[in-house]
Amino acid sequence: MRRAPVRRWVATRRCCSKEWQGEGRCRAERCEDTMNQKQLNAFRMVMRHGTITAASRAMNVSQPAVSRMLADLEASIGFPLLHRPGGKAVPTREAYEFFQEVERMFYGLDRLGQVAEDIRALNRAFCRVASMPMVSFELLPQTLKRIVTEHPGIDISHDVHTSPRILDLLASRQIDLGIAQTDPGRKDVEVLAAYRTNCVCVMSPKHRLASRREIRPGDLDGEPMVALNFRTLTYTYLMRCFAEAGVAPKIVTETQPSYSACALAALDVGIAVVDPITPGIFGDRVRVVPFSPSVPFDYQVLKPTGTPMSRAATEFFNLFQETIASQPHFGEQVHNKTA
Missing domain, CATH: 3.40.190.290 (D-Maltodextrin-Binding Protein; domain 2)
Known part of the structure; x- marks a missing residue:
């Protein structure tokens, strides 16, 4: 009695510009036959919705496109994900195991997307500011109030120090912005804006x-x-x-x-x-x-030299400038550098 032939899964596709058949992936050195996010998402949608038809609707692509992405993914990873008895797509045991990892990956991508959105919307921003006492009684509180009201996601740390101490904190990059009097000869701090009042x-x-x-x-x-x-x-x-x-x-x-x-x-x-x-x-x-x-009394908005400003620091600086511009007694701007 003849034994029934053992069915083996065989991938046939064009790889490295040559037609090939075999199990697993092509071993040619320059083969770029690797899985991608679209293929993984197609597999994920099939597993979630149960059929290729439902997955194609969810993805708003054709059924042949979903089938092609699944076939490419199977060829890339080297094992079958679906049995197709009678035209149906039935996940293999390996597919369920693989699906768990794919879900984890997409959760991470979704999380990254949320983090990026939070950063874009300044919902998880932080800015460290130090100022000389002169601006800390009225000018800084007004600016901080606007930050809290208009950008509640920005956390501001504000300390009051003498100008020499603020310059040291800037030079050591312990703060993002400083409002102080600086020696024009210093090279480790950069002047963003300068203001002049009269004593x-x-x-x-x-x-x-x-x-x-x-x-x-x-x-x-x-x-x-x-x-x-x-x-x-x-x-x-x-x-x-x-x-x-x-x-x-x-x-x-x-x-x-x-x-x-x-x-x-x-x-x-x-x-x-x-x-x-x-x-x-x-x-x-x-x-x-x-x-x-x-007798001039000048003060400057400063940042560490060679350090790009964060979006939170830039927003603080812009609101600080607007606050001064609206109340001339805080001083006349004599220098401004776009942040």
Whole structure:
């Protein structure tokens, strides 16, 4: 009695520009006969929907196209995924095992798609910002409020430091953006925007000069003064102004930051010459008088040199600029570099 021939699955296709038959994949060195996402998705749809017809509807492609992708996938992986008795497509045992891994792969792809969407929509963004005290009482809170309202997915870390500390944090890339006064000669930080204000005199409302409409260097000759730290640019500019006028104020103490100088001026320790923004915190506890000639108080928005800005940092920077532009007392922009 003759034995029935053993049926073997044989793949026939064109590979490496040659017609070939055999089990498994072509072993030619340059064969690019590999599975792809479209083939895997066709297999996934057949397993999910039960038939090639239903899978073709779900994919919005023809049945022959689905069958062709399945045949290509089988030839690529080297084992059959479907038996086709009577024209039906019945998954093999290996197909069920393979399907589990395919589902895991597509779950990962779907997850990547969601992550990409979150990044695009700024739903999982983070930005580290440090600012000098002057802008931290009013300007930064207004900007942060807009970030929280308009981009709730952006997490902002905000710290207040002196300018030298902020420059160090930028240089070591511990923060994304800094708002501080910088030395123009520094190469490890990059200026995105620069703003200029003019210093004002701050004193107790009881001070003898409190009624003046303007204070000039000669008015401060021998006058007790609270000076900002000698390392600050403001100190340098102010001392140069006094030297040119030939006057010598009596500096009773140096302090940093401007908030501390204003607090001492409010107690009538001496007159302070500071930025025009900080005194607003003290209300009627101090008297603010313009100083002439102008002594600039500049500050900059900075980032680490050679480091591209994240989308979150760019959005923060843009909102910061808009906030300043809407309120001129925060300063006039004297430099801007597109982020």
